Amino acid sequence: MTDPSPPTKDRLLEAAEHLFASRGFDEVSIRELAAAAGVNIAAVNYHFQGKENLFHEVCARRFSAQRDRTLQALEALQKESNPPPTLAMVIRTLVNEYLEGTLAADGGPGFLMAVSRELHEPEACDRGAMFKNMIQPVFSSFSSALQNVAPQLDPDQMTWIIASIVGQIHHFIMRWVKKEAMDPQNETYGIMLRIFPVLGEPLPVYIEQVTDHITRFTTAAITGMNREESA
Amino acid sequence: MTDPSPPTKDRLLEAAEHLFASRGFDEVSIRELAAAAGVNIAAVNYHFQGKENLFHEVCARRFSAQRDRTLQALEALQKESNPPPTLAMVIRTLVNEYLEGTLAADGGPGFLMAVSRELHEPEACDRGAMFKNMIQPVFSSFSSALQNVAPQLDPDQMTWIIASIVGQIHHFIMRWVKKEAMDPQNETYGIMLRIFPVLGEPLPVYIEQVTDHITRFTTAAITGMNREESA
DNA sequence: AGAGAAATTAAACAACCGTTTGAATTGTGT
DNA sequence: ACACAATTCAAACGGTTGTTTAATTTCTCT
Numbered sequence: 001m002t003d004p005s006p007p008t009k010d011r012l013l014e015a016a017e018h019l020f021a022s023r024g025f026d027e028v029s030i031r032e033l034a035a036a037a038g039v040n041i042a043a044v045n046y047h048f049q050g051k052e053n054l055f056h057e058v059c060a061r062r063f064s065a066q067r068d069r070t071l072q073a074l075e076a077l078q079k080e081s082n083p084p085p086t087l088a089m090v091i092r093t094l095v096n097e098y099l100e101g102t103l104a105a106d107g108g109p110g111f112l113m114a115v116s117r118e119l120h121e122p123e124a125c126d127r128g129a130m131f132k133n134m135i136q137p138v139f140s141s142f143s144s145a146l147q148n149v150a151p152q153l154d155p156d157q158m159t160w161i162i163a164s165i166v167g168q169i170h171h172f173i174m175r176w177v178k179k180e181a182m183d184p185q186n187e188t189y190g191i192m193l194r195i196f197p198v199l200g201e202p203l204p205v206y207i208e209q210v211t212d213h214i215t216r217f218t219t220a221a222i223t224g225m226n227r228e229e230s231a
Numbered sequence: 232m233t234d235p236s237p238p239t240k241d242r243l244l245e246a247a248e249h250l251f252a253s254r255g256f257d258e259v260s261i262r263e264l265a266a267a268a269g270v271n272i273a274a275v276n277y278h279f280q281g282k283e284n285l286f287h288e289v290c291a292r293r294f295s296a297q298r299d300r301t302l303q304a305l306e307a308l309q310k311e312s313n314p315p316p317t318l319a320m321v322i323r324t325l326v327n328e329y330l331e332g333t334l335a336a337d338g339g340p341g342f343l344m345a346v347s348r349e350l351h352e353p354e355a356c357d358r359g360a361m362f363k364n365m366i367q368p369v370f371s372s373f374s375s376a377l378q379n380v381a382p383q384l385d386p387d388q389m390t391w392i393i394a395s396i397v398g399q400i401h402h403f404i405m406r407w408v409k410k411e412a413m414d415p416q417n418e419t420y421g422i423m424l425r426i427f428p429v430l431g432e433p434l435p436v437y438i439e440q441v442t443d444h445i446t447r448f449t450t451a452a453i454t455g456m457n458r459e460e461s462a
Numbered sequence: 463a464g465a466g467a468a469a470t471t472a473a474a475c476a477a478c479c480g481t482t483t484g485a486a487t488t489g490t491g492t
Numbered sequence: 493a494c495a496c497a498a499t500t501c502a503a504a505c506g507g508t509t510g511t512t513t514a515a516t517t518t519c520t521c522t
Contacts, residue, residue, distance in 0.1 A: 008499080024348075026257050030480065040501055045481060047499095116405070117255075117348055159434065160444045167402025168395050174347070175394070203390065213391045217452045220459060224451025239469080261510065271471055276511060278469095 009047045011037040017058045021107020024114045025055055059115050062105065063134040070097040074141045078148070087149045087222065091165070092215040094142050098169050099207050109176045116170070152226055165218055172210050240278045242268040248289045252338020255345045256286055290346050293336065294365040301328040305372045309379070318380045318453060322396070323446040325373050329400045330438050340407045347401070383457055396449055403441050 015037035019028045030051050034041045048054040077085050077093050102112050119127060143158050153161075246268035250259045261282050265272045279285040308316050308324050333343050350358060374389050384392075 029478075031478090040499095041480090042482080042501070043499090051480065113348070117344070161448070163402060163406070164399050164445070164448050167399040169398075171394060171398025171401060214395070216456060216459075217392070217395050220455025221448045221452035224455035225447060228447075228451060260508075262508090271469095272510095273472090273512080274470075282510065 008037070008039045008043050012039060012043060012047060012054065013058060013061070016054050017062065017111075018106050020055060020058055020114055021105075021111035023110070025118060055118070059118070059130075060134075062111060063115075063130070066098075066101045067134050067138055069101050070094065070138050071141055073097045074138075074145050078145060085145075085149055087146070088215055088219045090142070090145045090149050091218050092211060093145075094165065095169060095214045095218075096211050098166075099173065099211060102173055103176060103207060109173045112170070112173055150222060150226070152230075153222070157225075161218075161222060164221070165214070168214050168217070172214070239268070239270045239274050243270060243274060243278060243285065244289060244292070247285050248293065248342075249337050251286060251289055251345055252336075252342035255341070256349060286349070290349070290361075291365075293342060294346075294361070297329075297332045298365050298369055300332050301325065301369050302372055304328045305369075305376050309376060316376075316380055318377070319446055319450045321373070321376045321380050322449050323442060324376075325396065326400060326445045326449075327442050329397075330404065330442060333404055334407060334438060340404045343401070343404055381453060381457070383461075384453070388456075392449075392453060395452070396445070399445050399448070403445070 012033065016033055019033060019036060030044045031041055033044060033051075033054075037043075044051060044054055048057065073093050073096075074090075077089065103109060105111065119130070139162060142162065146158065146161075147153060147155075243264065247264055250264060250267060261275045262272055264275060264282075264285075268274075275282060275285055279288065304324050304327075305321075308320065334340060336342065350361070370393060373393065377389065377392075378384060378386075
């Protein structure tokens with residue numbers, strides 16, 4: 001069973017991941033998928049029982065990869081207790097893993113955009129299960145990590161704070177319009193973003209700068225809200 | 232020229248605004264549009280030279296309405312100088328206008344989602360002109376309002392801060408899944424959102440609560456970042 | 463009233479979609 | 493080597509899409 005070229009199903013998954021990420025679900029036909037994978041058109045329905053199912057499998061693969069990556073980073077941060085992690089470090093870890101994982105992956109921000117649209121459509125996919133299996137674990141882990149470094153944090157506020165963080169992250173991801181590898185040796189940090197400034201031309205920035213900003217902004221917000229409440 | 236029933240073009244625009252907002256661009260055919268407007272199928276191409284153009288006109292209408300609404304609110308806030316507006320009030324004004332204008336409108340969050348997808352696709356629409364005419368004015372007005380209440384604010388940071396605010400707003404809008412008029416007399420505040428909590432079931436909240444959170448979060452972030460810098 | 467532009471109509475068009483069919487091919491276990 | 497299942501294949505199916513056509517109706521102006 002040592003196939004030199006991977007089986008049809010895997011090649012289809014790989015091609016689908018790339019095409020769906022770069023062009024969205026509706027915009028890519030199964031004829032394109034089959035051509036890109038070098039397989040017959042009927043293979044999609046034979047192996048996945050329809051285009052929709054193939055898309056769901058691709059989503060599940062990438063979601064779980066992103067989830068595992070983030071959980072691992074948060075876990076590692078919790079373990080290294082010398083020096084103990086700070087609030088800013090916990091936030092930075094989540095933001096960094098989210099941005100890097102989403103932008104460095106094949107297709108860049110396209111996949112997040114494709115899946116976010118699908119998530120808000122009719123009950124095509126089981127959003128409840130998707131959320132419970134993919135998103136909830138990350139939320140829980142991040143939430144408890146936050147509690148550790150900011151014990152005074154009101155648990156009721158946790159949901160709101162996480163929403164504000166995720167909102168910022170998604171917004172910056174959606175604004176990524178160009179992918180340029182500046183330094184071949186460290187290409188992750190070469191991915192660039194052009195955000196629209198208040199005035200003037202779009203501004204090219206690095207992932208690092210975005211991580212820095214969200215971390216500083218969010219850390220200041222959390223500590224500030226605490227200070228305000230105890231006053 | 233006192234037509235009792237509006238001309239074909241207007242009825243088409245109205246039906247298109249509703250349908251595009253609730254189901255997206257791809258998911259609604261021009262046959263549905265024509266049927267909903269009670270006109271012939273060919274009317275779309277006769278009056279708008281294609282489905283795409285009709286969508287752009289709908290977008291332009293709603294974008295400019297949202298822009299005018301927000302600009303007006305910010306302007307009004309600047310004029311009433313007794314008591315002079317605070318940082319929190321400026322932020323609250325932008326957030327409130329954005330949320331109310333987007334969610335109370337026909338189709339609710341659907342339109343923002345439909346247009347945000349379109350904005351990131353190939354050069355179908357002139358994003359440069361769209362940004363310059365629709366978004367840039369609001370950014371400028373909001374930016375100068377912020378400068379007035381927080382003169383120490385670094386202009387270079389303004390772009391980042393606005394991005395963080397807009398990111399939060401969009402995220403909460405996207406999470407709106409249900410529209411319920413709780414109080415017929417004040418139906419705007421009856422629109423509800425179900426955000427995914429860290430644990431447990433989706434939580435129904437009011438627009439007011441979202442506005443409060445974003446305002447407090449952002450205000451604390453800005454003042455906190457300032458404090459941190461001057462330390 | 464009548465000529466000419468504008469608007470509306472039913473019908474057809476060509477292209478593409480996701481899926482299915484049934485035969486041909488490849489792989490597997492005995 | 494043989495029977496049988498799993499897979500691949502070219503071809504076609506039924507349906508929908510956005511757009512166009514050409515005839516007809518409605519409106520406008522002299």
